[in-house]
Structure formats: C-alpha cells, structure tokens
Amino acid sequence: MTSLNPADSRPLYQQLAAALRDRITSGDLQPGARFPSEADLASQYDTSRNTVRLALDALRNEGLIVSQQGRGTFVRSAPPTRYYASLTGSRAQRLEAERQRDTFTQQIERQGRTARQVSTVEVVPADAEIARHLNMSAGTTVAVRRRVMYADNEPLQLGDSYYPIDIVQDSKIMNPADVVEGTDQVLEDLGHTPTRYEDEITWRMPTVDEVAKLHLGPGIPLGRLLRTSFDQNDLPIEVYVVLLPGDRHVLLYEVEA
Amino acid sequence: MTSLNPADSRPLYQQLAAALRDRITSGDLQPGARFPSEADLASQYDTSRNTVRLALDALRNEGLIVSQQGRGTFVRSAPPTRYYASLTGSRAQRLEAERQRDTFTQQIERQGRTARQVSTVEVVPADAEIARHLNMSAGTTVAVRRRVMYADNEPLQLGDSYYPIDIVQDSKIMNPADVVEGTDQVLEDLGHTPTRYEDEITWRMPTVDEVAKLHLGPGIPLGRLLRTSFDQNDLPIEVYVVLLPGDRHVLLYEVEA
DNA sequence: TTGTTGGTGTTGTACCAACAACTTCTATGT
DNA sequence: ACATAGAAGTTGTTGGTACAACACCAACAA
Numbered sequence: 153m154t155s156l157n158p159a160d161s162r163p164l165y166q167q168l169a170a171a172l173r174d175r176i177t178s179g180d181l182q183p184g185a186r187f188p189s190e191a192d193l194a195s196q197y198d199t200s201r202n203t204v205r206l207a208l209d210a211l212r213n214e215g216l217i218v219s220q221q222g223r224g225t226f227v228r229s230a231p232p233t234r235y236y237a238s239l240t241g242s243r244a245q246r247l248e249a250e251r252q253r254d255t256f257t258q259q260i261e262r263q264g265r266t267a268r269q270v271s272t273v274e275v276v277p278a279d280a281e282i283a284r285h286l287n288m289s290a291g292t293t294v295a296v297r298r299r300v301m302y303a304d305n306e307p308l309q310l311g312d313s314y315y316p317i318d319i320v321q322d323s324k325i326m327n328p329a330d331v332v333e334g335t336d337q338v339l340e341d342l343g344h345t346p347t348r349y350e351d352e353i354t355w356r357m358p359t360v361d362e363v364a365k366l367h368l369g370p371g372i373p374l375g376r377l378l379r380t381s382f383d384q385n386d387l388p389i390e391v392y393v394v395l396l397p398g399d400r401h402v403l404l405y406e407v408e409a
Numbered sequence: 410m411t412s413l414n415p416a417d418s419r420p421l422y423q424q425l426a427a428a429l430r431d432r433i434t435s436g437d438l439q440p441g442a443r444f445p446s447e448a449d450l451a452s453q454y455d456t457s458r459n460t461v462r463l464a465l466d467a468l469r470n471e472g473l474i475v476s477q478q479g480r481g482t483f484v485r486s487a488p489p490t491r492y493y494a495s496l497t498g499s500r501a502q503r504l505e506a507e508r509q510r511d512t513f514t515q516q517i518e519r520q521g522r523t524a525r526q527v528s529t530v531e532v533v534p535a536d537a538e539i540a541r542h543l544n545m546s547a548g549t550t551v552a553v554r555r556r557v558m559y560a561d562n563e564p565l566q567l568g569d570s571y572y573p574i575d576i577v578q579d580s581k582i583m584n585p586a587d588v589v590e591g592t593d594q595v596l597e598d599l600g601h602t603p604t605r606y607e608d609e610i611t612w613r614m615p616t617v618d619e620v621a622k623l624h625l626g627p628g629i630p631l632g633r634l635l636r637t638s639f640d641q642n643d644l645p646i647e648v649y650v651v652l653l654p655g656d657r658h659v660l661l662y663e664v665e666a
Numbered sequence: 667t668t669g670t671t672g673g674t675g676t677t678g679t680a681c682c683a684a685c686a687a688c689t690t691c692t693a694t695g696t
Numbered sequence: 697a698c699a700t701a702g703a704a705g706t707t708g709t710t711g712g713t714a715c716a717a718c719a720c721c722a723a724c725a726a
Contacts (some may be wrong), residue, residue, distance in 0.1 A: 163679060173616075200681050205707090207486065211624070213470065220697060221707045222688030353660040355612040356629050357472050360430075372616045373630030373655070402615050403610040405662055420709060446676060457711050462677090477676045479718030 165206035168197055172207060176216055187217060187225035213371040215399065219281050257330075268302040271328045275317065275322070285380045286390045295320050295337075297328075299364065305364045309401070311394040319344060319389060336381075339390065344383040352378040353398055354405065358395075366397050373398045422463035425454055429464060433473055433484055444474060444482035472656075485626075514587075525559040528585045534576065539571050541596030542637045542648045554585075554592075557622065564623045566658070574657050576601060576646060579591040593638075594649065601640035603647070610660065611633040615652075624652050630655045 162170075172193075175181045188196065188305040193204045208225065211217045219225040274296050283290040297313045306360055313335065315325060324338050331338060336346050358366070358374045366372075375396040383389045396403075419427075429450075445453065450461045465482065468474045474483040514524040529552050530576050540547040554570045570592065572582060579635050581588055584636045588595060615623070615631045625631075632653040640646045653660075 169617070191706085201681060202682080206679085209466075210548060212616065214616055219707060220689085221559045222690080222705085224689090224706060286501070349664040351631075351660075351662040351664065353610060353662070355630050355632050355655045357451070357470060357630060359471065360427075373612050375610075375612050376676075377633075386414075401611070405608040405610070405664075407606040407608060408604070409660075422709075441698090448676085460710060463709085477719085479675085479720080481676060606696060610708080 165203045166210070168193075168203065168207035169210040170200065171197075173214075173216065174210060176211075178358070181227050182228040183227050185227050189224060195345075215369075215371045219371060237352065257332075266303070268305065268307075269299050269330060270302075271330065273296060273297050273298045273328050275325055278314065280379075282391050285378070286316055286388045289315065293317050295326060297325060309394055309396050310362070310365060313390065314391040317391065319400060321351075336388060339383070344380040344387070344389045347384050348382040348386070350382070351378045352379075355398070358397075360393065366395070368397055369399065375401060375403070377403065414509045420462045425450075425456065425464035425466070426467040428454075429468060430471075430473065433468075438484050441483050442484045444484060469627040470661065472626070475626055482642065501533065512515060514589075521538055521564075523560070524560065525558050526587060527559075528554060528556045528587065530554050530583055530585050536579070536665060537572065539648050542635070543571065543573055545646045552583060554582060556641040557608075566651055566653050567622060571648040571650075583657065592647070596638075596640070601644070601646045604641050605639045605643070607639070611635075613653070615654075619652065623652070625654055626656065627641050630661065636659065 157264075164301045190201050190204045190208070190381055193207075197204070206281065208217065208219070212219065214229055217307060218228055257269070275293055276296055277291045278286065278294045280290045282294065283292060286292075286294065288294075295315045295317050297315075299311045299313075300307055301309050302313060305349070307346055313325075319339070319342060320326060325335055340347060353375065355373050355375045358368055358372070362368065362374060366374075375398060376392050377392075377396065379392040379394075380388050380392040413525065429472070441592060447458050447461045449462075451458045454461070454518060457566065465476070469476065473485055474482055476487050512643065514526070520521060532550055533544065533553055534548045535545060535551045537547045539551065543549075543551065545551075552572045552574050554572075556568045556570075557564055560567050570582075576596070576599060577583060580599055582592055610632065612630050612632045613628070615625055619631060623631075632655060634649075634651050636647075636649040636651075636652065637645050638647040638649070
C-alpha cells in the first residue's frame, strides 16, 4: 500500500489524481500502457473504489486516460493529433494552395488518407451572428451548405457555409454534390472573387449532438472557426463556420509583421 | 415525483441529465436561476442523490450549470465572453498596433479595464517542443519569461516566452519588471527585428493547476497559442506560448487571399 | 447598532454494497 | 479441430450512509 502525504489537505481523490498524473508524466506509465484496475488502485492507496473513480474522472476529463468497459483503463497514446493544417497566411508562395482551401479532399489525401464528405443544402433565415457577418438584418434568408467531413471513415469536422441567397441562386453551390473545384472558384465565376478573410476562433465544450456526430471522446473540446470571406469590393460573400475536435486538429497561421 | 420514460434504455443518470438539459434549453429554468437542490431532484425523480450527482456532473462538464458549496446550483448565465481580441493579420494599417502586441496592458486599457501582470524569469532546459521551434537540440538552456496577466484583478491568461539565452543575456528581458515598450522592441534593439510569426493553435481541457491559476469554471477548455517569431534573417528568436480560457477569449486573424 | 452564535440547508468528500455490461481466456464437449 | 459455455476480471450503474465545508439567516447579547 502506497500512502499519500497526510499533511496534504486537499481532498483524497485530488491527491490521488495528482499522484497518478505524475506517474504518467514521469514516464512510469507509458502512453498506451494499461492502467492498474480500479480495485488495484483502491487497495494500493488504501481507499475506496469510489474515490478512485473520482480521481480517474479527473484524469479522463484532462484527456490523459481512456477507459473501456470490460477491458480496462489505458494511458492515452501520444496525442492522436492527426494534424490537419488548414489555414495559411498571406505569403505569396502559398497563394495557389490557398485558392483551394475549400477542397478538403486534397488536404486529406495529401496526408495519405481517404476523404469523404456528406453535404446538404438548405435555405434558412440567418441568425443574429451570421447576419452580422454578412452585413444583413437577422432573419434574412440565406443558403447554407452543411458538410460532415470524414477522413478514413472517421468524422473529422463539421462545416457550415452561409451565402447571401441572391449571389448563389441557381449556382453549383446550391447542389449538394461535391464542388470539386472549390466553392471559392464558383464564387469567382459568379463575379465575386474572394480577396480577404476575417477569422474568429473560439473554443468550448461540445453539446451531446456534437459528441454523437463527431464521435467525440470525453474531455475533448471543440474549436470553432468562423471565417468571413470578402470579395473584390470588400463585400461579405460567405460565412464559413467549422467545428474542429481538439484531439484531431491544429490550426496554423503565418503572419507578416 | 416525475418519472422518466421506462422504455428509455439509457442509464438513469443520462436520462436525468437529458431531462434537466431540456428544462434549461426550453427556458423553464432561466439563466442565473437557482437549480433544484440535489435532494429535491432525488425525490422528484425517485432516485438516489448519487445518480443525481452523476447527471449534474454531465451538465457541469457541458458548462450549462455551476455549483457553489453551501449556496446551491445555478443555471449558468449568458456566456460572459469578455472578449479579448488579440491577434491581427498583415494589413498595412495594423502595423503600428502590431508592433506593440506584447503590451498586454494597452489592449486591456483600451477596453476600459485595468491590467496587471506578474512576471518571473528563469533559465531552464528547453523541452522537445520549444527546442524544435527554436531550431536547437532539446535540453539546450533557454531563458523563459513567465507571466500571469490580469484584467480587473481576474486572471485572464498565462503566457510563457522562451528566448535563446545568447540573444537576451543581460537584456531587459531577463528582468522580471514590466517591459513597457514591449519585448519586440527590445529584441529589435538587440539587432533581431521580428519580421514574421508562425502561429499554432490548439485547444484542450485544463489541468487542475491551470484551473486554480486561471480561476476556471467547470467545463471551460483552454486555447493554446504557440507563436514563433523570426527575425530579419529568418532565424527563430522567440517562442511565445499563451493559454487562453475559452470563456474569455476570441482570437482574430485577418488573411489576404 | 453591532457582533456573535447557532440552526438549517446546501454542495463536497468518502465510504460501503450489489449488480449489470462487457472482454478475455480457459475448459469442456462435440 | 472447432465451437460453445462458463469463469474470472474489468469498468459502468445504482442504491445507500455519514460527515465536512460552507452560506445564509434569525435570534440573541454586548
């Protein structure tokens, strides 16, 4: 039995969580390694299984461990950051790639994975946020193209694109089929060339719906990127909102001083 | 006693969480409203306090409710998004402001709030990630300037700046006192003018330490921005890692196509 | 008026017990 | 050899109890 420091006034389960966290970060328990069972930990640290579970809850919420009913608990293997670099800055040599930012497929296949998308198109009234970014009044009808994007048949991100209805009416964008040349190209063909983007990045915990749709594990937050595209006349022509699970993404920006 | 649907095969605590979630989203329980006590809920839904707590844990993790020992549980009031816009893109008119990106104080005071910083300076071996970005081998000693930044006496963010030791030795940067002109200016005076930044943005749940240092509520994820600065010779001169609580920040970027 | 005390109600911590659900492996039988 | 059944071990769920820690308020005393 390994005892915890009695001078420590923190709750037992927090002390236990800290001790176990150390065993992970110190390398005593390697990524992928099997964790001692709850019963083992309870007897090792001379406490109850209940308290052990409270400690494990904390580690689970930090994303350090994962549990599987019937199999055991394991140290999460090296952050599965599958790494999807999505956004470049303004350097000249990135221009060509940037023109194809909407072709999610290319980005994934460049990483040697198979991409798949499921799209739907709707016409809905704009909520306050979308309307503000498109510089219209709330409730104005807009076209929205909703996509679920998969890599290797695992859901990777959820993306909704909003367009003023008068711009995309009767265009390819209203067709749920994949737009292989990228929506930016379509917008350019319609006389609205995207020349500038404004990005807002926030992060929060997912709702239950999002957990189901994105196959999220516990303790995985969502990043949210809202990108507003402006055309050659500096008019907003698209609002793109994408939700990115924190265990699979890194956003990259390059900024000139 | 309000009973749950017996045909629902989900665990009781999940059904209960769903029922309570509905009462919040439907407006039955308004933001800021007091939640029924755990004992009340247990008798209302004819279950044990243990199960009620599991349900409340779920709602807490989603950020829907907050509990205070001795006072009760409350529906979280509208997100306090205090909004701290931190990062600009490359537009020419932003250049002047950009030169002062490190002067956190100015950004906060522009919002009519009072800023405060606590800084410490250490010399430590670089971990693998920092070393990679500074293009050195892991373990090389670097100077690190750690800051806790407050707005209106509430902690707002944690920022660590890493510098190659040979560049900042004997400079103002090694002094824990505030660098009013901004560290970029100091680096420029030392012959290394920052000309380009590379940003990596990720998000995850906080550790218990971070919860304490940043006064984080439950269910609030952390954003992490890692910015590498390059000088006029394209040499990395600084790695800045800042942790941003999700309920108080929005990151803004502007990108030219 | 002010301060203190104590009672009541709340959430937090810690323990115990039992069974369900699931995985893995072993033993058994065909 | 192969399939099946069952045992053993694991996490998940649900119930219970007791006390600690804290907030709030009313009653009382100085």
